[in-house]
Structure formats: C-alpha cells, structure tokens
Amino acid sequence: MTEPSPPRSPLKAFTSPDIGGVVQGVAALVWLPQAALLAMAVQGLAGGGGMAAVLWPAVGILLLGLLRAGCEAWGVRRTFGRARAQLTALRAQTAMALAGGSPLDRERAPSGLAASVLAEQAEALVPYLVRYQPARWRATVVPLFLLAAVAWFSWAAALVLLVAAPLIPIFMAIVGWRAKAASEAQMVEMGGMNAFLLDRLRGLATLRALDAIDATAGRLGASAQSLRQRTMAVLRIAFLSSAVLELFSALGVALVAVYVGFHLLGSLGFGAWGQQLSLGEGLFVLLLAPAFFEPLRELSAVWHDRAAGEAALQALDDLQRGALPLPGAGAAVTRAATGAAGAGAAPAVTVHGLHFSWPGESTALFDGYELRIGAGEHVALTGPSGAGKTALLSLLAGLMPATRGEIAIGGVPLTEHTATALRQRMAWMGQKPHVFAGSVEANVALGRTDIGAPEVAEAMRFAALDDVAQAHPGTALGEGGSGLSGGEAVRLALARVAVHPHADLILADEPTAHLDTVTAARVADALMGLARGRTLIVSTHDPVLAARMDRSVSLGTEAPVEKAA
Numbered sequence: 001m002t003e004p005s006p007p008r009s010p011l012k013a014f015t016s017p018d019i020g021g022v023v024q025g026v027a028a029l030v031w032l033p034q035a036a037l038l039a040m041a042v043q044g045l046a047g048g049g050g051m052a053a054v055l056w057p058a059v060g061i062l063l064l065g066l067l068r069a070g071c072e073a074w075g076v077r078r079t080f081g082r083a084r085a086q087l088t089a090l091r092a093q094t095a096m097a098l099a100g101g102s103p104l105d106r107e108r109a110p111s112g113l114a115a116s117v118l119a120e121q122a123e124a125l126v127p128y129l130v131r132y133q134p135a136r137w138r139a140t141v142v143p144l145f146l147l148a149a150v151a152w153f154s155w156a157a158a159l160v161l162l163v164a165a166p167l168i169p170i171f172m173a174i175v176g177w178r179a180k181a182a183s184e185a186q187m188v189e190m191g192g193m194n195a196f197l198l199d200r201l202r203g204l205a206t207l208r209a210l211d212a213i214d215a216t217a218g219r220l221g222a223s224a225q226s227l228r229q230r231t232m233a234v235l236r237i238a239f240l241s242s243a244v245l246e247l248f249s250a251l252g253v254a255l256v257a258v259y260v261g262f263h264l265l266g267s268l269g270f271g272a273w274g275q276q277l278s279l280g281e282g283l284f285v286l287l288l289a290p291a292f293f294e295p296l297r298e299l300s301a302v303w304h305d306r307a308a309g310e311a312a313l314q315a316l317d318d319l320q321r322g323a324l325p326l327p328g329a330g331a332a333v334t335r336a337a338t339g340a341a342g343a344g345a346a347p348a349v350t351v352h353g354l355h356f357s358w359p360g361e362s363t364a365l366f367d368g369y370e371l372r373i374g375a376g377e378h379v380a381l382t383g384p385s386g387a388g389k390t391a392l393l394s395l396l397a398g399l400m401p402a403t404r405g406e407i408a409i410g411g412v413p414l415t416e417h418t419a420t421a422l423r424q425r426m427a428w429m430g431q432k433p434h435v436f437a438g439s440v441e442a443n444v445a446l447g448r449t450d451i452g453a454p455e456v457a458e459a460m461r462f463a464a465l466d467d468v469a470q471a472h473p474g475t476a477l478g479e480g481g482s483g484l485s486g487g488e489a490v491r492l493a494l495a496r497v498a499v500h501p502h503a504d505l506i507l508a509d510e511p512t513a514h515l516d517t518v519t520a521a522r523v524a525d526a527l528m529g530l531a532r533g534r535t536l537i538v539s540t541h542d543p544v545l546a547a548r549m550d551r552s553v554s555l556g557t558e559a560p561v562e563k564a565a
C-alpha cells in the first residue's frame with residue numbers, strides 16, 4: 001500500500017514589505033523636507049529676501065526631487081522583479097501539485113480552468129504585489145510621519161487630519177468586502193467560461209454532428225454576457241472606493257486650509273500650542289495636508305488589485321487540492337535503491353489484501369483482493385464493464401494509491417518512495433492514448449531524453465506507423481489526434497511502448513477495443529511480439545486477444561475466476 005503524502009502547506013500570502021517597498025515609502029517621505037524648503041522660500045520672499053531667499057531652497061528641492069525619483073524607480077524595479085519571481089515560483093508549485101495528482105482523480109480541475117488560472121488569472125498577482133502591497137505599506141507608515149510633522153506646529157490641523165483619515169479605511173473596508181466577493185465571482189465566471197470553451201472546442205465534431213452548435217453558441221453568449229456583468233460589478237466597486245476616498249480627503253484638506261487661512265488672518269487663534277503660526281509654518285502645514293492623504297488615495301487606486309490578487313491566490317490554492325494523489329509524485333527517484341531499472345528479468349506481480357474505494361464513495365471496488373502473476377506471464381483481465389479492470393491496472397501502475405493492502409512488482413512493494421522508479425520499468429497503453437499536437441515522432445518520443453531518432457524510427461517501423469501519411473517528416477498531428485484513424489492511434493500507442501527502453505512490465509487497457517478484426521489481430525500480434533520475455537497484463541473484452549494470453553483473470557465475480565487458456 002502507498003502511504004499518504006505529507007499534508008500540503010497552503011499558499012503563502014506575501015504580506016511583508018520587501019526592501020523595494022520600503023525604499024518607495026522613503027521616497028514618499030522626501031516630500032517632508034521638500035515642503036519645508038518650499039515654505040522657507042515663500043517665507044523668505046514674503047520677508048523681502050528676494051532671489052537669494054529662493055535660490056538655495058530651489059536647489060535643495062531639485063536635488064531632493066532627483067533623490068525621490070531615483071528611490072521610486074529603484075524601488076519599483078526591485079518590487080517588480082521580486083513579484084515576477086514569486087509568481088514564477090507559485091506557478092511552478094501549482095504545476096507540480098497538478099502533476100502530483102492522479103490522472104484518474106475526478107475532482108481534478110478541468111484543464112481549461114487550470115490553464116486559465118495558471119496562465120491568465122495568476123497574472124493578477126503581479127499588480128497585487130507591485131502596486132497594492134507597497135501602497136498598503138506606504139498608507140500605514142507615511143501618514144504617521146506627516147501627522148507628527150503637522151502636529152509639531154498645529155494640533156488643530158493634526159486633529160482635522162486624524163478625524164478625516166480613519167473614515168477612509170472604514171469605508172474602504174466596507175467597499176473592499178464587496179470588491180473581493182465581486183472579484184471572486186468574476187474569476188469563477190472567467191474560469192468557467194474558459195473551461196466551457198475548451199471543452200466544447202474539443203467536442204466540436206460531436207456538437208456539429210448532433211446539431212447542437214446553436215445551443216452551445218447560445219450558452220457561450222450567455223456566459224460571456226454574465227462575465228461582462230461581473231466585470232462591470234468589479235469596476236463599479238473600484239470606482240466607488242475611489243469616490244469615497246476623494247470625498248473624505250478633499251474634505252480633510254479643505255478643513256485644514258480653512259483653519260490655516262483663518263489662523264493666519266487671526267480669526268482662529270487656537271490650535272498652535274499657544275503660538276501664532278508664521279506664514280512659512282502655515283504653508284508647511286498646508287502643503288503636508290494633501291500629502292497626508294496621498295498614500296491613502298494611492299491605496300484606493302490599487303484597491304481592486306488586492307481583491308483580484310487574493311482571488312488569484314485562492315484560485316491557485318484551489319488548483320492544488322485533489323482527492324487522489326499520484327503515488328510517488330513528491331518523492332525522488334530511487335531507482336538504484338529499488339533495483340527497479342535495468343533489472344533484466346521480467347517482474348512478477350503480486351497483489352495482497354488490496355482494498356480500494358474511490359474518494360467520497362462508501363462501497364469498495366476492491367476489498368481484500370488477491371492476485372499473483374508470475375514473472376514473464378501474460379495475463380488477460382476480463383469481466384463486465386465497470387468491474388474495475390482499468391482501476392486495477394491503474395493501481396498496479398501506481399497511478400492512484402490503494403486504500404489498504406500491498407502491491408509488489410518484482411518483489412519491490414509499490415510505495416510512495418518506490419512508485420516513480422517502479423513506473424520506469426512499466427509501459428502503459430491506456431484506453432484512450434492522448435495524442436499531442438506535433439509530429440508523430442515527437443508523439444512517440446514524448447520528450448524522453450534517452451530516446452533518440454533511430455530508436456523512434458525503429459519503434460515506428462515495428463508498429464507499422466512509418467507508412468502512415470501523417471508520419472511523414474514535417475507533418476503535424478492535430479490536437480487530440482485529429483489526422484489519425486483509431487487504429488493508427490493504437491499503433492502510435494504501441495510505438496510508445498516499443499520505444500520504452502526499460503519496460504519489462506506492459507500494462508495495456510483494452511488495446512483492441514473498437515478495431516476491426518484484421519487490425520485487432522495485427523495489434524494483438526504486435527503486442528505479443530513486444531511482450532516476449534516481459535510480463536504482460538492486458539484488460540480486454542476481446543475473447544480472441546484473451547485466448548492468446550497464458551491465462552485470464554475475471555473481475556466482477558464473487559471470487560476471481562482464473563482460467564487456463
């Protein structure tokens with residue numbers, strides 16, 4: 001039995017500001033000395049200082065401006081680089097998690113949804129990390145410094161800012177909850193539409209043959225319409241949050257301006273710690289007021305990035321969930337330890353006390369199942385449809401974990417640690433071999449680096465694929481095998497097995513299904529040729545193929561029935 005893999009750690013939300021974000025915050029604070037210099041210059045001018053009073057502050061403002069621009073540029077570059085690296089890491093982690101799920105898992109995300117989340121929705125993390133996170137940090141820190149500077153001169157002006165400021169986060173939080181829900185709904189809609197589109201494109205021939213194109217187009221149109229509405233809802237909320245913020249920040253600035261103006265005119269004498277503000281001090285306070293609200297306005301402008309980013313993070317996290325793990329997906333290949341590869345002799349296969357039930361189902365498909373297949377033996381698994389032949393082959397191939405019991409290949413128990421290495425000595429011929437878009441050669445080699453062109457050519461000759469027109473160099477097969485007949489697709493699957501260098505256990509799932517008698521006989525001949533000196537387990541409804549095996553094992557009866565051929 002394969003022991004369960006360790007629990008998956010949830011995706012991390014990146015909350016800590018990095019050095020790039022801190023530097024952007026410092027850049028925002030440079031406005032403090034700039035405003036002080038500006039106020040000094042105006043005070044100097046008003047005091048009759050002439051050009052001399054303006055020159056040095058102007059130089060200072062210019063230099064500080066350059067420093068600010070430099071800090072901002074560096075900070076943004078740095079944050080952007082970090083965000084892209086984090087996104088790449090998250091994508092890789094999610095792709096690994098998807099690859100670590102059993103191909104038989106019914107709860108696996110549809111491929112259209114997975115592609116949409118990984119390629120498209122995940123991009124929403126970049127604005128989240130590059131714009132929202134630093135803006136949030138600036139909105140927490142920068143106003144505090146500015147408030148302290150204002151309060152130094154006038155507690156009354158500081159009080160006005162202090163009262164106006166908390167209203168903004170409160171209203172934004174209220175708006176934010178709605179924004180998050182709307183953004184999640186939009187993502188679900190987008191993923192659903194992508195999955196729907198991909199699925200229907202794959203089944204276009206069926207839809208056209210059954211005259212269901214119009215109905216499908218109608219559903220797609222309705223789905224696009226719903227996506228439009230959801231996108232508009234997200235945008236409406238984004239505009240609403242900016243409007244709330246603009247209102248409160250405008251009110252705050254206006255109140256400070258009114259206070260400073262009347263204070264300088266002498267009508268409002270309080271609020272400056274018992275002193276009278278000078279023109280320069282009043283101007284300084286006035287210049288800081290909009291800057292106090294600036295980080296909050298920036299935060300509002302990127303508020304919807306937060307909702308989209310968190311929804312994307314959640315979508316990536318959801319992709320990583322699966323009910324059926326692929327045994328050994330997380331373990332390193334321990335080929336040497338198991339002696340799996342290059343063992344030279346065909347392995348015996350033993351199944352002892354096997355228990356398996358599909359996730360979420362109470363009835364067991366196998367309960368205490370026993371099977372012994374000798375080294376080099378050729379066995380047919382037969383039985384009614386739904387008896388569990390494919391499931392048993394998948395369990396033997398380590399494509400899904402048994403609930404209890406032991407499977408051993410060549411005496412090596414199939415476990416989390418040995419599954420990957422054991423799979424290397426198996427060749428799998430599935431019921432519906434997937435044909436990738438590309439040449440036949442590429443479809444035979446499947447990117448395996450240890451397989452060269454001569455081996456591929458030899459395997460194609462063996463499977464009689466070399467005389468198929470589609471196999472000519474430069475001819476590409478369509479996605480899902482369009483361009484190949486059913487029989488040719490089976491021959492392609494045979495070539496994939498033939499080219500496998502270490503395979504001494506062949507697992508074939510209904511290789512002759514849907515083939516005419518002549519082609520079925522040819523496929524059976526090829527399979528028997530391949531299986532010479534190897535162990536072969538084949539699931540089949542074909543009595544002719546079953547009769548060519550050493551024996552048959554019937555599933556779906558009270559006790560496994562074994563019949564000598």
Ligand SMILES: Nc1ncnc2c1ncn2[C@@H]1O[C@H](COP(=O)(O)OP(=O)(O)OP(=O)(O)O)[C@@H](O)[C@H]1O
Pocket residue numbers: 104105106358365383384385386387388389390391392539
């Ligand atoms: N991915 C899956 N998730 C949940 N249940 C499944 C899954 N695949 C198959 N089943 C169920 O498991 C049972 C055994 O299916 P399996 O495909 O192994 O039967 P089979 O004997 O190979 O049938 P056939 O001869 O028609 O190919 C069936 O009841 C089927 O509905």
